[in-house]
Ligand code: SRM
Ligand SMILES: Cc1cc2nc3c(=O)[nH]c(=O)nc-3n(C[C@H](O)[C@H](O)[C@H](O)COP(=O)(O)OP(=O)(O)OC[C@H]3O[C@@H](n4cnc5c(N)ncnc54)[C@H](O)[C@@H]3O)c2cc1C
């Protein structure tokens with residue numbers, strides 16, 4: 001006698017259940033199949049090729065009418081179930097009730113919709129089923145504009161499909177790089193680059209504020225004020241298990257419908273399968289584990305023993321031309337190590353995550369051929385101790401006699417391209433070496449390899465090492481840090497010549513050997529990028545030393561010091577009162593006059609910083625940047641204002657300079673002094689830049705030092721005009737910003753580039769000076785602002801305190 | 813193990829850290845670039861620097877005071893420096909950060 005099985009949802013999981021049931025025990029069940037969609041089962045994961053036009057709907061149908069008829073399935077398509085009556089064991093749709101002996105819930109997921117204003121406007125669609133896909137296809141006229149909210153797998157597949165149909169597509173993504181759940185920043189950067197090459201704009205760190213439009217969606221407004229016009233808006237921000245029926249029926253529901261290892265819900269006659277379930281606190285969003293569940297459901301229905309055990313899953317993005325693969329676990333377990341391989345010339349990035357000598361995760365971009373092999377190692381938990389050195393090169397390099405990390409380079413065929421800029425292959429380099437070129441410079445001279453952008457320098461050196469063996473002596477230039485082979489100067493040059501605009505971009509294109517850099521290279525890269533691309537690059541706070549990150553100087557006990565600006569050393573009774581009030585209010589243990597003509601409030605607790613800044617802002621004061629690699633102080637003397645010897649308004653000039661230059665970031669700190677006469681009460685002649693006022697005007701000297709090194713400034717220029725004095729100093733600072741290596745004070749930099757060169761740039765060549773001044777102004781349009789004011793905003797303040805206080809909970 | 817929800821993953825910037833006050837002293841909870849979390853005592857064994865204010869790179873953090881480098885997975889100082897910091901189990905689930913509840917327990921009276 002056959003039992004009555006009712007199935008809610010004709011999706012990928014339940015489809016697989018039915019196949020197993022009909023195969024293992026034909027006729028055991030009389031099946032009624034409800035589906036919300038007005039059609040039977042199709043391969044949902046192939047919707048993206050349908051969207052892009054690479055496949056038709058007919059090609060992705062998995063179970064057609066004939067199949068359902070052959071297995072006597074009572075199909076109720078387009079008839080959503082509205083209620084489960086567990087007591088009487090009847091399932092209801094709006095057309096009436098159907099009784100069951102066993103019930104299978106397979107309702108999948110519902111797309112998550114961010115409830116921003118305008119989310120209900122026509123023209124806003126989600127991406128889940130064929131109807132959504134058809135709605136997008138209908139809107140996709142060439143030249144029309146689409147905004148996709150969400151840069152995860154679904155969002156990017158939607159974006160690529162719409163772009164292939166000729167639309168202008170913008171993807172808004174909340175995080176720093178696309179697909180952050182599957183990819184690390186380096187692979188995310190490569191993916192973003194590949195998608196942008198397809199004409200898709202990716203706006204990262206973008207939060208949607210509203211969808212604009214009157215009768216239908218017309219544009220999307222972001223929190224940062226950006227507006228993107230849109231003929232269609234696709235929300236692909238995530239999914240949540242479709243549990244409404246189960247909830248109403250009072251089944252146990254957590255984030256999904258809770259099931260046992262046998263896939264049975266809290267009601268023994270009701271099973272659940274697919275994305276709607278929660279097993280062992282885990283949810284599932286890819287089909288591989290769902291197929292395992294389906295096998296268990298069929299066994300349980302047939303009273304055979306079986307248990308569901310989740311296994312690792314792997315992701316591939318189905319966008320033509322974007323080869324990426326990610327598998328295994330990148331989340332939340334200690335004791336891990338990384339192996340990273342980058343080949344900038346080919347745009348390849350590979351990262352393996354190891355734990356206890358076993359591979360537990362892999363991210364591959366650009367060359368995914370070994371993905372399945374790595375995935376196998378992950379699933380089998382193979383001990384990789386013996387192949388560790390060559391693991392990243394894949395199966396081709398395993399098991400041979402010699403285990404040599406250089407093997408990959410040695411194995412390259414002679415025609416393999418090494419230098420992309422000049423089209424130089426390995427064979428040509430080897431020939432050059434054989435004919436006597438044993439230094440990098442000689443190889444460069446003979447072959448032009450690595451003589452343009454230089455990013456293949458590391459590879460060329462490896463070819464030399466393989467060819468010359470011990471005779472090869474690596475170039476002597478000090479690399480920036482142990483993470484890379486390039487000098488600071490090379491990195492600066494390459495950032496410009498290759499238009500690299502993010503830290504992951506630099507790390508990928510210049511072959512960084514670590515996944516996230518180190519405390520030495522990251523602040524340097526952050527500086528180089530913001531100095532070169534002031535408008536495009538967004539400062540990365542997490543790549544800054546604590547003082548610059550927190551806009552205050554950390555003290556040895558973890559408290560901070562606060563130094564407000566006193567322009568040119570001038571202050572007012574009101575400012576002094578505000579400082580005194582702040583010192584009282586926040587119990588400041590020490591108030592000190594600094595060597596830079598201003599007042600330091602020492603010993604402030606981190607959580608008090610924003611409130612104290614707000615109080616100081618209120619009194620008109622801003623950050624003194626006493627913590628920054630940037631303009632610190634412009635020390636002045638009283639000058640003509642009061643002094644009987646003063647020749648010019650040195651105080652006024654100092655204030656002007658400080659107001660003009662403040663906020664700018666520089667390779668190291670910059671301090672200035674302006675004295676009203678050669679008596680030099682402002683100690684101008686031991687500063688980075690000093691001005692001595694004389695009867696005929698202003699004498700500018702630079703490159704002094706009074707720290708660990710003491711050195712008098714050197715004469716740069718004299719001018720009768722205060723305006724020209726400011727222009728020359730501005731140009732000098734900008735030249736320093738553009739060409740010094742990070743952490744070189746101006747005196748060190750001038751010693752390297754030569755004062756004569758500096759003079760031609762900022763004094764003699766007026767056009768160059770003007771251009772430098774203009775570039776400085778462009779940068780200041782972004783950076784001449786008070787960082788305190790930003791962090792003191794009420795919305796920012798919670799970030800300055802503790803995340804949680806568990807001592808309070810313990811007391812309860 | 814008994815897990816305690818201490819906040820959202822989004823409350824910690826990627827490559828950053830936040831502090832949790834516990835009966836055992838302050839604990840720094842780090843978030844890596846690829847959204848893993850690690851917890852360890854917020855006190856550098858060198859001179860007590862707040863590790864939560866260090867630069868996070870890969871699965872390492874550099875102490876903000878004198879640049880000792882610690883591995884977040886083991887708490888051990890790297891390179892020539894000897895020493896280590898106690899680590900505590902932490903993980904992310906559904907965008908929430910969970911910390912080992914053992915940190916709640918009061919230090920046994922001496
Ligand atoms: C507060 C102050 C001392 C004082 O009480 O007067 C001071 C305090 C510090 N100085 Fe200084 N310097 C202070 C004026 C100076 C001066 C004199 C001057 O500016 O006229 C010098 C010599 C000139 C110079 O800049 O070289 C000076 C040369 C240094 C150096 C050595 C720099 C060098 O290139 O040799 C450092 C170390 C560094 O920057 O790497 C340093 C570093 C520091 C730090 C930031 C050390 C640190 O990293 O924690 C101190 C921070 C204390 C704090 O929390 O505020 N400080 N420091 C002065 C703040 C001036 C201001 O208003 O901004
Ligand atoms: C565009 C796209 C691309 C994807 N790409 C991949 C990929 O590359 N790899 C991968 O592994 N996974 C991919 N997925 C995810 C994969 O499709 C899902 O994991 C899988 O389809 C889930 O199967 P399911 O049976 O649980 O739910 P579904 O396949 O969603 O089926 C659930 C069905 O239940 C119906 N239903 C819901 N409520 C009711 C009700 N009350 N009454 C009746 N019927 C109801 C729904 O209409 C739906 O037809 C992709 C998904 C999408 C949308």
Ligand code: SF4
Nearest residue numbers: 555556594595707708
């Ligand atoms: S001289 Fe400067 S760095 Fe040295 S102790 Fe004094 S304030 Fe600190």
Ligand code: FES
Nearest residue numbers: 856859861875878
């Ligand atoms: S206190 Fe951490 S390195 Fe000194």
